[in-house]
Amino acid sequence: MKKTFFLNLLAVVCLAISCTKESFNAPTITGVSTDTIVLNIGDKFVLAPSITNLKGNDYKWLVNGKQMAEGQVNYTFDATQPGNFEVVFKINNKGGEDQQSFKILVEKPIVLSIDNQLAVSMCQVLDIVPGVTGPDRSDYDYAWSIGDSVIGRQRNLSFISPVAGTFELKFRATAGKQTVIATRNVTVKAAQYIQNAYMVLEYAPSPAKNFNWAIIGTAEYWKFGDEYKLPYNDFLAKATDIRKNDAGPALVIGSWGGYATFKFDHTVANASGPDMEISAIYSKLDVPAVYVAYDVNKNGKPDDNEWYEIKNDDLGLEDISDYQMTFTYSKTETDSKRIYSYFNWSDNQATPAQGEVVTNKTFTSSMTSDGTFSSRGFFPGLSVTDLTSKQTGLLDGWKNTITRKGKRITCNLTGAPPFLQKLNIDIDLAVDKKGEHVALPGIDFVKVQKVIYPFEQDFINNGGKIVDFNMEEGRMLQVAGILDKRLKN
Known part of the structure; x- marks a missing residue:
């Protein structure tokens, strides 16, 4: 009888030890892409990695080495300033630990600047060179327009009008997901010319x-x-x-x-x-x-x-x-x-x-x-x-x-x-x-x-x-x- 009791007790102890080790297996983070996430100022992006072995885990989120959150599986990144960011997700329990990094680029906002006083005589060319600052990209797209008519698709515009008047000139710049428009009036002064190439x-x-x-x-x-x-x-x-x-x-x-x-x-x-x-x-x-x-x-x-x-x-x-x-x-x-x-x-x-x-x-x-x-x-x-x-x-x-x-x-x-x-x-x-x-x-x-x-x-x-x-x-x-x-x- 005693022998049987001890055998049963040993089985219970072994089972308890086995259950304890299983519940604290090392956690694993998956579903994190190596691609850089590109955002613009004002964007919010939810980082939601997949996790195996959830029991007993501690969570921490760090942005460029500074802890920003803990105890949560997901993290919402708020793009408030331009730059490159590394968001590190750390997880650990008694069985081990894991971490993964998210690379985030918050692009600079496009900023346009054009001279306020634009004036030229009719039938003369006014070269307009706008200031354009923004993200370092190769896919900039430009459009100059008056009303519904597009009059140029390059960054700089050689403006000319055969008639006098004041025209509202719109300049649109697009890069990535950003589109910015600047508007200026250009005054075309009247002038007299000879029609023939004499x-x-x-x-x-x-x-x-x-x-x-x-x-x-x-x-x-x-x-x-x-x-x-x-x-x-x-x-x-x-x-x-x-x-x-x-x-x-x-x-x-x-x-x-x-x-x-x-x-x-x-x-x-x-x-x-x-x-x-x-x-x-x-x-x-x-x-x-x-x-x-x-x-x-x-x-x-x-x-x-x-x-x-x-x-x-x-x-x-x-x-x-x-x-x-x-x-x-x-x-x-x-x-x-x-x-x-x-x-x-x-x-x-x-x-x-x-x-x-x-x-x-x-x-x-x-x-x-x-x-x-x-x-x-x-x-x-x-x-x-x-x-x-x-x-x-x-x-x-x-x-x-x-x-x-x-x-x-x-x-x-x-x-x-x-x-x-x-x-x-x-x-x-x-x-x-x-x-x-x-x-x-x-x-x-x-x-x-x-x-x-x-x-x-x-x-x-x-x-x-x-x-x-x-x-x-x-x-x-x-x-x-x-x-x-x-x-x-």
Whole structure:
């Protein structure tokens, strides 16, 4: 009997010891991610780890080493200031202990600052550079708007308006879950400008048969005072003066490669739809290339890195991307009735194409209304300096050898006669040399160049054979007014 009693007592003791050890097994914390929790000021985040073995546990919560709570399984982190935080959860009982860390980043709030006094004259660019401070992120998104219209999506804004008034400008910055908006009024002051790009900065024509370099007006009216045989800089000044008061007079750009560069007295604003209108003589298959430039550094001239092409249907169709033609004045000969002007040309291909152009003019049929001998058919800058002795000379600033460069688009223009028409230009179609879109607030300069190299089927003289028509008078490009369509005055 005693033996049985002791055995039962031993079993009870062993069972008690076994139960005591089981109830104090070491606790384990699970469900804690290693990813950083990103919060903003004002956020509250509940940290709720999973725990095994709950009996007899003590709990502590520490933030950056400082105890913030005890005796609770969950902890609510209150994001009151920016910074990096380590929240440590500690647990222990008689069987052992465990701890896990939560990494929390409270991002800096976005703060925007913009000048209070924003003012600019109409058709001038105001560069607005806001102050932006906030979290160190790479996903910032910006938007500038007036009313419902978004006018910019970069941090800085080049603001321009073709009309006067006061406009409420909103700037929105977004990063992560934060979005902040700042509002400012911008005052646009009234100003007077000339609608036409009247200033001629550069005149670089390419000659052809019966080419008339001295024309500022209608090429067919050379007899009636549209010729201005002047030194180069004087010619630019004269063309500028005439175009300032009248957008009608044209410049003869000539054959392939010829171009002219024009300047507005203001910046043409880039808005929705066509921004400019160019009047020129060309055919439906012979559209000139138009290049535009915004005066970024405000130095008053178009720098090489500021030029962009206006995309049209011909973009990318060039058969030669870097073509050159060099024209060289050769000589002038006269007899009792006629004057003969010669110039040569060649290109830059491996086997150069080349040729000679001869203009044969009678003295009696080449007199203008004021009794001077016309420069029609002469090399650019060449003029009869003394009619009695029939002497010719190259006026100051003009050169006897000129090279024209650019892309060449070879095209059969049979059945597509040139005529005076209007070419609408949308600044939003500006592209760089790679053909990629370029965002411009507006433009100050325009360059118009002949890039189509024309061929035609000559049914009259060659039985329909394809013939080089680049030097033919009827294929010369002429450029007249270049108007700002945004300018209402």
